[in-house]
Amino acid sequence: MVEVEGRRLKLTNLEKVLYPADGFTKAHVIDYYRQVAPYLLAHLAERPVTLKRFPDGVDAPSFFEKNASRQAPEWLRTMTLPTPGSSKGAETLDFAMLDDLPGLVWAANLAALELHVPQWTVGPRGGVRDPDLLVFDLDPGPDTTVVDCCRAAELIRSLVEADGLTAFPKTSGSKGLQLYVPVRVGNPERTSAYARAIAQRLAAEDPSRYVAVMAKARRSGRVFVDWSQNNPAKTTIAPYSLRAREHPTVSTPVTWREVERCRHPSDLTFTAPDVLARLDKHGDLLADLHKQPGRLPR
Structure with missing residues (x-):
């Protein structure tokens, strides 16, 4: 258990190697996102994030996750947004809004190496704005x-x-x-x-x-x-994302x-x-x- 800006987080499998060619572990991933947060968070602000997770590293199967995990902490801010054409038939999904360091560390601990965002933002009540x-x-x-x-x-x-x-x-x-x-x-x-x-x-x-x-x-x-x-x-890889x-x-x-x-x-x-x-x-x-x-x- 760690405390990040007043939020308690459980970090797991920190020694797991996610990039075998470099010996780059989950701890390295979390530390990178911690250090880059002051810059990355500005480009995630007000944008719902789609996570691409690699639980067993880059050489193993991966998956996209739009719906915020059921294991997400109660303090994680989410937005319920329409998802027309969803492959799973869902009319809406609860997207993670990674607008602070604890949220970023939470995502990194899920081995969400890649963070993808749309070309538009949402308002404080979830209203989808025109592309910027x-x-x-x-x-x-x-x-x-x-x-x-x-x-x-x-x-x-x-x-x-x-x-x-x-x-x-x-x-x-x-x-x-x-x-x-x-x-x-x-x-x-x-x-x-x-x-x-x-x-x-x-x-x-x-x-x-x-x-x-x-x-x-x-x-x-x-x-x-x-x-x-x-x-x-559609979404695009965020600036400073791995x-x-x-x-x-x-x-x-x-x-x-x-x-x-x-x-x-x-x-x-x-x-x-x-x-x-x-x-x-x-x-x-x-x-x-x-x-x-x-x-x-x-």
């Missing part, structure tokens, strides 16, 4: 890497800047790159339509390098410009200079210790993400 973010998920197909994703990101940056918008890059923590574009919209469908148009434009102008459809048969040698995560029912890869890599905010200079996948691969060192040096590169949201063109 637009996201492009740049996914390298076979024979491509994050280096190719960087070239796509530079093109997208130019296109959205021409529309008066600002793009913020971060790694996916897996193989690709993601761009956040802060927006203010009055219709939740607008972000998806805009992102789709940008993705289709890239694919039309350079079909040998970019594709805007999910069909895997068409992705070899190309970057898939995935606009579909702007669907209000990923369940061979090593404890993290979805890491990066500078545009780093994107422009990327020539090898290792240039944009960051593990938990790397990210903590980067935060000491740079602070949160997404700190200004929501300061000046743009309006989508009509």
